[in-house]
Amino acid sequence: MFESLSERLGGVFDRLRGRGALNEADVRAAMREVRIALLEADVALPVVREFVDKATEKAVGQQVLKSVTPGQQVVKIVNDALVEMLGAEASDLDVDVTPPAVVMMVGLQGSGKTTTTAKIAKRLTEKGRKKVLMASLDVNRPAAQEQLATLGTQASVATLPIVAGQQPVDIAKRALQAAKLQGFDVVMLDTAGRLHVDQALMEEMKAVAEVSAPHEILLVVDSLTGQDAVNVAKSFSEQVPLTGVVLTRMDGDARGGAALSMRAVTGKPIKFAGTGEKLDGLEPFQPARVAGRILGMGDVVSLVEKAAETIKVEEAEALAAKMAKGLFDMNDLRAQLNQMKRMGGLGALAGMLPGVKQVKQAMSSGAVDDKILVRMDAMISSMTPKERTKPEIINAKRKIRIAKGSGTTVQEVNKLLKMHQEMSTAMKKIRKMGGLKGLGALLGKGGLGGGLGGLMGGGGGMPQLPPGGLPGLGGALPPGFDKFGKK
Numbered sequence: 001m002f003e004s005l006s007e008r009l010g011g012v013f014d015r016l017r018g019r020g021a022l023n024e025a026d027v028r029a030a031m032r033e034v035r036i037a038l039l040e041a042d043v044a045l046p047v048v049r050e051f052v053d054k055a056t057e058k059a060v061g062q063q064v065l066k067s068v069t070p071g072q073q074v075v076k077i078v079n080d081a082l083v084e085m086l087g088a089e090a091s092d093l094d095v096d097v098t099p100p101a102v103v104m105m106v107g108l109q110g111s112g113k114t115t116t117t118a119k120i121a122k123r124l125t126e127k128g129r130k131k132v133l134m135a136s137l138d139v140n141r142p143a144a145q146e147q148l149a150t151l152g153t154q155a156s157v158a159t160l161p162i163v164a165g166q167q168p169v170d171i172a173k174r175a176l177q178a179a180k181l182q183g184f185d186v187v188m189l190d191t192a193g194r195l196h197v198d199q200a201l202m203e204e205m206k207a208v209a210e211v212s213a214p215h216e217i218l219l220v221v222d223s224l225t226g227q228d229a230v231n232v233a234k235s236f237s238e239q240v241p242l243t244g245v246v247l248t249r250m251d252g253d254a255r256g257g258a259a260l261s262m263r264a265v266t267g268k269p270i271k272f273a274g275t276g277e278k279l280d281g282l283e284p285f286q287p288a289r290v291a292g293r294i295l296g297m298g299d300v301v302s303l304v305e306k307a308a309e310t311i312k313v314e315e316a317e318a319l320a321a322k323m324a325k326g327l328f329d330m331n332d333l334r335a336q337l338n339q340m341k342r343m344g345g346l347g348a349l350a351g352m353l354p355g356v357k358q359v360k361q362a363m364s365s366g367a368v369d370d371k372i373l374v375r376m377d378a379m380i381s382s383m384t385p386k387e388r389t390k391p392e393i394i395n396a397k398r399k400i401r402i403a404k405g406s407g408t409t410v411q412e413v414n415k416l417l418k419m420h421q422e423m424s425t426a427m428k429k430i431r432k433m434g435g436l437k438g439l440g441a442l443l444g445k446g447g448l449g450g451g452l453g454g455l456m457g458g459g460g461g462m463p464q465l466p467p468g469g470l471p472g473l474g475g476a477l478p479p480g481f482d483k484f485g486k487k
Contacts, residue, residue, distance in 0.1 A: 006294050008037035013075050013295070024060045027074060031056045034078065044230050044261040047085065055081040079291050085260060086287035091244060091269035093120070094215055095130065100179035100187045102212045106205055106240065107220035108232055109193030112248035114144065116220050116274060117190040118151035119282040120246075125157055130185040135160035135175035137168040137208060138192040148190055155279050158184070168192065168204055172212045189214070202239050209240050216243045218271065221258060223247045229258035233266045242266065247285070248274035259290070328427040330388035333420050334380045337373050378406035379416050391420055
């Protein structure tokens, strides 16, 4: 998300940082470019005007212009203004009340409301340890209630049994009664999608809100609708007291204007961002972290959290034991590739790391994509168990067989073997440096920043993941994730 805006702003700030001294004209010229970049990103005009005026006023101050690093100071001012625009503090769901807490979902048709309902319910169940009941109030869309029931099965979340012909207000009453009798902590009401001009459906939505007295009313908005998302939010906020916004399809929105406008226009926090079709494709919206991604500063905290959520304890323990002995074979490499897939693939990881502009550009241009991970896994699958354990026995004939079996080339097999050799060498270095305690020192020699900063080495189609990488982040992340090659 935010790729085009991040690229535009990155160019502006690179020019500012490259100058030793700045005058007021330089700052104002840069802010004009920021204004254009925000408008092109589909941010609402009043929001852009207020943002640029505030940032410019602070940036042309004498304290900034006379600073030793004026370019960096301007970037910090813009970062702080972005955080303020996005809502300053992260806002979580308010469900720690006398049960059952009612969460009512509203939004337009096709905004992803039903799927988002299931995503939030799954999150509350797994991370919040809440007992959740979902109820579909959508009696207009064919099979809408069945869809929520199916999603409930997939997410292991209870859904209210369907009663044919029952109307939304009655369904809401039945859901509340069932929640009280069966001891549910949270009731999620998935209302019918509507057009914001459809007054009859708006009245129905208000009637449901009156009988259920929701603690949270979340507006689900498709971020791809751009400027119209702001109009939608205005219309709904005039009808019911919204408590927050959920933006869906954020992973497909390179501009990000809806996210940047929503808080300023509605005054309501963005609570979640949908980042994929799967039920775990939902992230809490963290303004400071999002601002960091937009300005190319990365979001390492989210990366560590994602790793902690997806890493498998038994795999981590087995790898730690091998690392202590300085061992690393193809089975270990495959485990690391699978870990990267579980964390969202190369694109998601590159967006969270600072100083990886070339990686992001390669991802957006198609020069590097997540198919690389699939191809690497196919090559490892084409090896025999003995070859995976002892890659050094793979000679020219074996390479040809592996390439044919995986639909790749001998050159790609060579790159995979070279990458494994580099990572194996890293394991031996870690052992000599005192085992896991040596990871911090290895990180300091290049690791996270240096490895990804070097980037894009080699001319083939495989990524190069040299020694070091992310294991230095408190051991939370797997080894060998450090640098990518271009296709």
